[in-house]
Amino acid sequence: MSSSSDDDDRIPFSRRPEWSDVRPVPQDDGPHPVVPIAYRDDFRETMDYFRAVYLADERSSRALYLTTEAIEMNPGNYTVWHFRRLVLEALNVDLHEERDFIDQIAMRNPKNYQIWHHRRWIAEKLGPEAADKELEFTKRVLAYDAKNYHAWSHRQWVLQSLGGWEKELDYCQKLLEDDIFNNSAWNQTFDFGLSYNQEYSKVRYFVITRSPLLGGLQAMRDSELSYTIEAILANPQNESPWRYLQGLYKGDTDVLVSENQVSEVCLKVLKIDHSCIFALSLLLDLLCYGFQPSDELKGVIEALRKSEPASSDDKLASTICSILEIVDPMRSNYWAWRRSNLPSKAC
Amino acid sequence: MESSASFSPSSCSPRSPNPNPNLDQQPRLTITLLEQLKVEQKVAEIYGLLNGVSAHARSLMSELRRDKHVEFLMRGLKQLGPSYHVLDANRPWLCYWILHSIALLGEPLDTELENDVMDFLSRCEDEDGGYGGGPGQLPHLATTYAAVNTLVTLGSENALSSINRDNLYKFLLRMKDSSGAFRMHDAGEIDVRACYTAISVASILNILDYELVKDVGNYILRCQTYEGGIAGEPGSEAHGGYTFCGLATMILINEADRLDLSSLLDWVAFRQGVECGFQGRTNKLVDGCYSFWQGGVLALMQKLLPVVDKQLTSSSVSGESSLGSTCNIKSSDLAGQGSGKLSDVGFSFIKRHTESVPLFHTIALQQYILLCSQVLEGGFKDKPGKNRDFYHSCYCLSGLSVSQYSWSKDAGASPLPTAVLGPYSNLLEPIHPLYNVVLDKYHMSHEFFSRS
Numbered sequence: 001m002s003s004s005s006d007d008d009d010r011i012p013f014s015r016r017p018e019w020s021d022v023r024p025v026p027q028d029d030g031p032h033p034v035v036p037i038a039y040r041d042d043f044r045e046t047m048d049y050f051r052a053v054y055l056a057d058e059r060s061s062r063a064l065y066l067t068t069e070a071i072e073m074n075p076g077n078y079t080v081w082h083f084r085r086l087v088l089e090a091l092n093v094d095l096h097e098e099r100d101f102i103d104q105i106a107m108r109n110p111k112n113y114q115i116w117h118h119r120r121w122i123a124e125k126l127g128p129e130a131a132d133k134e135l136e137f138t139k140r141v142l143a144y145d146a147k148n149y150h151a152w153s154h155r156q157w158v159l160q161s162l163g164g165w166e167k168e169l170d171y172c173q174k175l176l177e178d179d180i181f182n183n184s185a186w187n188q189t190f191d192f193g194l195s196y197n198q199e200y201s202k203v204r205y206f207v208i209t210r211s212p213l214l215g216g217l218q219a220m221r222d223s224e225l226s227y228t229i230e231a232i233l234a235n236p237q238n239e240s241p242w243r244y245l246q247g248l249y250k251g252d253t254d255v256l257v258s259e260n261q262v263s264e265v266c267l268k269v270l271k272i273d274h275s276c277i278f279a280l281s282l283l284l285d286l287l288c289y290g291f292q293p294s295d296e297l298k299g300v301i302e303a304l305r306k307s308e309p310a311s312s313d314d315k316l317a318s319t320i321c322s323i324l325e326i327v328d329p330m331r332s333n334y335w336a337w338r339r340s341n342l343p344s345k346a347c
Numbered sequence: 348m349e350s351s352a353s354f355s356p357s358s359c360s361p362r363s364p365n366p367n368p369n370l371d372q373q374p375r376l377t378i379t380l381l382e383q384l385k386v387e388q389k390v391a392e393i394y395g396l397l398n399g400v401s402a403h404a405r406s407l408m409s410e411l412r413r414d415k416h417v418e419f420l421m422r423g424l425k426q427l428g429p430s431y432h433v434l435d436a437n438r439p440w441l442c443y444w445i446l447h448s449i450a451l452l453g454e455p456l457d458t459e460l461e462n463d464v465m466d467f468l469s470r471c472e473d474e475d476g477g478y479g480g481g482p483g484q485l486p487h488l489a490t491t492y493a494a495v496n497t498l499v500t501l502g503s504e505n506a507l508s509s510i511n512r513d514n515l516y517k518f519l520l521r522m523k524d525s526s527g528a529f530r531m532h533d534a535g536e537i538d539v540r541a542c543y544t545a546i547s548v549a550s551i552l553n554i555l556d557y558e559l560v561k562d563v564g565n566y567i568l569r570c571q572t573y574e575g576g577i578a579g580e581p582g583s584e585a586h587g588g589y590t591f592c593g594l595a596t597m598i599l600i601n602e603a604d605r606l607d608l609s610s611l612l613d614w615v616a617f618r619q620g621v622e623c624g625f626q627g628r629t630n631k632l633v634d635g636c637y638s639f640w641q642g643g644v645l646a647l648m649q650k651l652l653p654v655v656d657k658q659l660t661s662s663s664v665s666g667e668s669s670l671g672s673t674c675n676i677k678s679s680d681l682a683g684q685g686s687g688k689l690s691d692v693g694f695s696f697i698k699r700h701t702e703s704v705p706l707f708h709t710i711a712l713q714q715y716i717l718l719c720s721q722v723l724e725g726g727f728k729d730k731p732g733k734n735r736d737f738y739h740s741c742y743c744l745s746g747l748s749v750s751q752y753s754w755s756k757d758a759g760a761s762p763l764p765t766a767v768l769g770p771y772s773n774l775l776e777p778i779h780p781l782y783n784v785v786l787d788k789y790h791m792s793h794e795f796f797s798r799s
Contacts (some may be wrong), residue, residue, distance in 0.1 A: 025483075027481065027482055027483065028470055028482040028483060029467070029470065029482060030463075030466050030467055030470055030482075031466075032463040032466070033463070033467050034424050034425070034442060034460070034463050034464050034467045035423065035424060035427055035438050035441040035442055035445070035467075036425075036426060036427065037427045037428075037429070037431045037432055037434075037435060037438075038426065038427065038428055038429050038431075039429065039432055039435075040429050040432070043429075043432050043435075047435075051483060054483075055483075073432065074432055074433055074435050074436065076433055076434070076435070076436050076437065077435060077436040077480070077484075078436060078480070078484075078485065078487060078531070078532060078535065079436065079479065079480070079484040079485040082485055082532065082533065082534065082535070085534070113531075113536060116536075117535065117536040120536075146378070147628070147631065149579070149583070149584065149586065152583060152584065153579060153580055153582075153583045156580075156582045156583065157580075160582070178377065178378075179377035179378050179379050180377060181377055181379035181380060181630045182377075182379060182630070183584065183628055183629040183630045183631070184584050184628075187572065187574075187583070187584040187585075190573055205572070205573055206582050210582070238630070239617065239629050239630060240629055240630055243573070243574045243575075243614075243629060244573070246573070247572075247573025247574065248573075250573050281613075288659070329708070330619050330620075330621075330623075330707075330708050330711060331616050331617070331619070331707070331708070332708075333704050333705055333706055333707065333708070334612075334616040334706050334707070336704075337652070337703060337704075337706060341652075341655075341656050341659060343659050343660055344660065
């Protein structure tokens with residue numbers, strides 16, 4: 001991003017009558033600065049005037065206008081943003097207008113920490129009435145980049161602080177229909193449910209665990225489980241639903257172990273794609289949690305063992321680790337470590 | 348002897364879509380898949396060049412262009428073009444990215460330049476403590492971290508004594524939120540980066556105390572997600588940068604065993620993909636900077652394995668924080684016997700003998716960094732097709748160092764040639780993985796700040 005465009009008609013501060021009383025303050029870079037930036041004249045001048053009003057703590061309309069210019073040149077300058085908030089408060093500016101300003105600048109700089117922080121500050125001041133606009137705004141940013149980290153964090157904050165849960169699961173559902181590999185959307189759904197039990201609680205994960213409307217993780221688990229299994233079967237190489245599935249039983253491994261559908265989906269996938277790392281990995285975890293494998297499952301795993309037949313007292317979990325060491329060479333060290341550190345209750 | 352073995356991942360990988368016609372229908376090519384396929388193709392072209400050439404040629408292709416990197420870095424230290432105005436509030440970061448890179452390359456700095464760096468950073472230091480993004484800017488935790496790490500990297504008594512620790516301590520306390528977490532600056536955002544930069548700085552300067560530590564662990568725990576990694580804020584998605592920050596913080600405050608370490612380890616192990624580098628989040632693209640963020644997490648985890656083992660064998664495998672949120676666990680595993688001083692944690696951590704082999708593919712990672720991220724004219728980039736920058740140079744080199752030394756049982760011990768991809772002259776200086784400063788420089792500063 002450069003500040004060079006449409007600068008031709010820019011009048012320097014030094015030639016603006018309303019600034020004639022202000023003496024610009026140059027940056028104190030010292031005699032031999034390191035990482036010196038060859039500032040363009042307009043940038044340097046704007047910052048010199050900014051320093052002047054900042055040091056004088058001048059909370060005026062012209063100061064507000066000056067911060068607008070400074071922010072447009074470098075939206076990463078948190079000092080300018082901070083001062084702007086002081087000015088906005090002092091002038092009692094209508095924050096709806098401020099939000100419009102942020103709308104434009106944020107669409108051009110969607111990964112800038114300061115802008116999102118400023119936005120949160122505005123929404124917090126406006127209160128619940130701001131929820132719809134904020135949700136709509138993040139939707140626009142996510143339409144460009146469905147994984148924008150800041151936008152998701154902002155959205156979660158809005159839902160938790162200002163409300164607007166009603167349509168969130170539908171929205172996550174739509175994003176997952178567009179791209180079932182969008183892990184951010186899986187994450188968002190999760191938080192929906194937790195919020196029932198714990199007043200607030202992520203995107204797929206977020207919604208399920210935190211929405212006050214859905215009855216919490218336990219209540220949603222059955223429908224979430226079938227949704228997740230469907231996603232896994234449609235694309236077993238998609239890591240997101242595999243992790244999501246485990247997440248549904250976080251802290252509740254006994255239930256995970258007793259849920260037949262979980263081991264069944266692993267088995268189903270392995271019958272067709274015998275080196276599916278995610279299926280093998282989930283089975284390994286199940287066994288570590290105390291899952292008792294069926295004879296069919298044992299048979300399938302034994303058939304996958306390509307190398308030498310291990311001694312009969314080998315645990316099934318150990319066999320799976322050995323298979324993973326071969327089919328997943330990137331993580332062979334990890335699987336070897338897992339093999340040598342199996343919990344005693346693992347089968 | 349040179350290690351010129353290259354790594355070729357098997358066709359079965361967690362990240363290739365590898366559509367199976369037998370399972371329902373072919374997966375639709377979503378944005379995630381399309382972008383992923385494009386990157387895989389570019390990377391495959393590069394690795395394809397390795398096939399069919401001699402070991403000597405492969406070694407040459409994997410050579411670290413030391414001179415070019417030093418040239419690129421030194422030029423940036425002395426002059427940056429007008430487009431850098433967008434980093435005008437990040438100048439201590441520029442100092443750190445450049446000087447840490449130069450230190451990793453083992454290149455000395457002349458005294459004059461060292462003095463210029465000190466002089467410049469002193470102009471960024473706020474009279475009430477902490478460092479801002481440039482002269483006269485508000486003090487900020489991230490730039491404070493960058494400034495302190497830069498001065499530690501310079502390493503001279505002058506550089507170390509230039510830091511006003513009393514005021515810095517007061518600044519850190521002012522940034523502490525009632526939740527226990529930290530704000531980036533006065534009325535600024537609260538997140539895991541802020542917690543890490545505050546705790547890291549306090550730890551390395553030997554000013555970490557209970558007041559600063561109080562409840563920060565609770566905040567980090569709330570940021571560990573169902574995937575196992577750590578998010579920037581409670582509820583957000585597990586992410587490599589925040590996972591590093593969160594884990595390093597927990598280690599530095601001696602509370603790492605409160606995290607669900609086995610799920611964290613599983614999540615991070617899965618972030619290394621077919622391209623041989625790391626991605627930052629599940630189903631996202633590979634990026635050279637995660638060579639450090641994720642590779643660093645794995646280096647830390649390697650030393651925590653006894654703790655993971657304990658978690659696995661204890662009854663609560665789930666890792667849910669059944670440990671009450673207020674209890675302050677003394678993890679003797681980490682701090683060493685009888686040590687009550689928090690500032691010693693970083694020191695005892697690095698002294699620990701490493702029992703285990705690395706938990707990731709260290710040669711594969713070096714291959715990605717040297718062949719896909721390295722720019723032959725100097726500097727490093729995110730991935731093929733992107734431009735080089737100082738941030739990626741710093742974190743690619745840091746990740747390269749971590750992967751070269753991952754087989755060493757004791758911190759900083761010279762690795763075998765087989766642990767280093769390309770000519771052995773590729774070997775960088777070792778780092779302290781909790782702070783990401785060169786190990787020798789860490790030891791010098793540790794000694795200096797223990798005295799006072």
